[in-house]
Amino acid sequence: MSSFVLLPEPRSVSETDGAFTITTGTRIVTDRPELGDYLASVLRPATGFELAVSTGAAAEGDIVLEINPAIEGVEVGNAAEAYRITVDRRTIVIDAPADAGIFAGIQTLRQLLPAQIDAPAHAAGEVAAVTIVDAPRFAYRGVMLDISRHFFGVDTIMRVVDQIAAFKFNHLHLHLSDDQGWRIEVPGWPELTRAGAATQVGGGEGGFLTTTDYEQIVHYAASRFITVIPEIDLPGHTNAALVAYPELAPAGVTPEPYHGIDVGFSTLDTDSERVFGFIDDVVGHLASVTPGPYLHIGGDESHSTQPEDYRRFIARATRIAAAHGKLPIGWHEIGSSDDLAEGTIGQYWGSIAPEAGAAEQARSIVRQGGQLxxxxxxxxxxxxMPEPNFRIGQEWTGSPTPLGGVATWNPATLISGVDESVILGIEAALWTETVETSADIDTLLFPRLLAVADLAWADAVNDVESRVQDLLPRLAAAGIAYGPA
Structure with a gap:
């Protein structure tokens, strides 16, 4: 029986006799110094050892990180993040075709060590002899954090980055604007962050990210091989923007700051060229400070926008994003337009038993050349909520979603007529109407997020509930205030 539990589950695990022990003399040998420094930063607090990062020839007792473009067996899946770990009594070697694969292998190595490795406990570091060859099923594995309903700043967001990186998520989608608050600085539009950022659900002072804050998050996420995706929700979910600039609202609308959680009541004036100039400025600024390929334009729950106006607006908004060099992403409602910019990606948020309209909108996006x-x-x-009457969370889906309900669906067959080849990946979402603290984020994300990680990475989900249970001590050691399991 294995002495370790791995999640996400690797493609291939072959155990042999013996173990490698990290000692005072162990070095990390690599010509990828940033990766070496990262691994050392993970291991030093728990082991108490120096773990010097070195170049040159490896010796017995070392941990080796190296690029290897031709690892047998990694041609399957998404090879950019493929890796191999080889552990015997003498060395640990993590090799991969690219740096992202080495980083993924480091996360697996962490799970091969005792749970206390994630705490400053000076735990002995013994790793069972094993060979693991692995690559992800989906290229996109994401987490969305809403900082609009309640605002969360740089430190909290970077903490989430570290948490999700440990389970091989590689995209962080930040929901930056909604009815309750506008959360990103935009040059030339100062009222967005003076008036538009001053509210949140239930009242309170709100807040926003400066451009420097946002760039710090993007840089930090990139160091963990996570791509940041900014979302400005349009044309609905825009009350905060309209409070800041009432001239963007339809004629006769006088917006007031909003502290509630209802949706669908706001819309931009879709006939106004000033509105499209505003969108061009916002999208252009975000594109300039976002190195990743994607920019999310929202598009959901625009119930106050006339259907024809909505379709015309979305087509133009996707083209604005594309003109700034980004692949537009929108919630699946954007598929009601048949004139999306080339390559526009849809994000399906309907049920695991899709309603006909939502499924058809998703198929429309695919027919227009997009992915999902x-x-x-x-x-x-x-x-x-993870269980009935839990202290935070919502139940608008009709019932709670316990750990066992997270991975009970097959991405390949979710939407009829949509082949797995056009599924970019899977994203978990955390909306924050009821979420006020970093501990609240922990409690709703974990441990259920581990089941999402398995679904997005592994070819098939096996025994996910029992494997998550086995990883709870690791969450506790990392200081994660996880919820019901």
Whole structure:
């Protein structure tokens, strides 16, 4: 029986006799110094050892990180993040075709060590002899954090980055604007962060990210091989923007700051050229400070926008994003337009038993040449309560989503007529109407997020509930205030 539990589950695990022990003399040998420094930063607090990062020839007792473009067996899946770990009594070697694969292998190595490795406990570091060859099923494995309903700043967001990186998520989607607050600085539009950022659900002072804050988050995430995706929700979910600039509202609308949680009541004036100039400025600024390929334009729950106006607006908004060099992403409602910019990606947030309209909108996006990100709300919306009458969370999906309900669907068959080849990946979402603290984030994300990680990475989900249970001590050692398991 294995002495370790791995999640996400690797493609291939072959155990042999013996173990490698990290000692005072262990070095990390690599010509990828940033990766070596990262691994050392993970291991030093728990082991108490120096773990010098060195170049040159490896010796017995060392941990080796190296690029190897031709690892047998990693041609399957998404090879950019493929890796191999080889552990015997003499060395640990993590090799991969690219740096992202080495980073993924480091996360697996962490799980091969005792749970206390994630705490400053000076634990002995013994790793069972094993060979693991692995690559992810989906290229996109994401987590969305809503900082609009309640605002969360740089430190909290970077903490989430570290948490999700440990389970091989590689995208962080930041929901930066909504009815309750505008959360990102935009040059030339100062009222967005003076008036538009001053509210949140239930009142309170709100807040926003400066451009420097946002760039710090993007840089930090990139050091963990995580791509940041900014979202400005349009044309609905825009009350905060309209409070800041009432001239963007339809004629006769006088917006007031909003502290509630209802949706669908706001809309931009879709006939106004000033509105499109505003969108061009916002999208252009975000594109300039976001090195990743994606920019999310929202598009959901625009109930106050006339259907024809909505379709015309979305087509133009996707083209604005594309003109700034980004692949547009929008919630699946954007598929009601048949004139999306080339390559526009849809994010499906309907049920795991799709309603006909939502499924057809998703298929429309695919027919127009786009791909899909899957975020079925009654499975991977982690703001939904994990059990009845839980102290935080919502139940608008009709019932709670316990750990056992997260991975009970097959991405390949979720939407009829959509082949797995056009599924970019899976994203868990945390909306923050009821989430006020970093501990609240922990409690709703974990441990259910581990099941999402398995679904997004592994070819098939096996015994996920029992494997998550086995990893709870690791969450506790990392200081994660996880919820019901």
């Amino acid at each position: 990100i899957l975020s079925p709300a009654n499975a991977v919306y982690l703001d939904i």
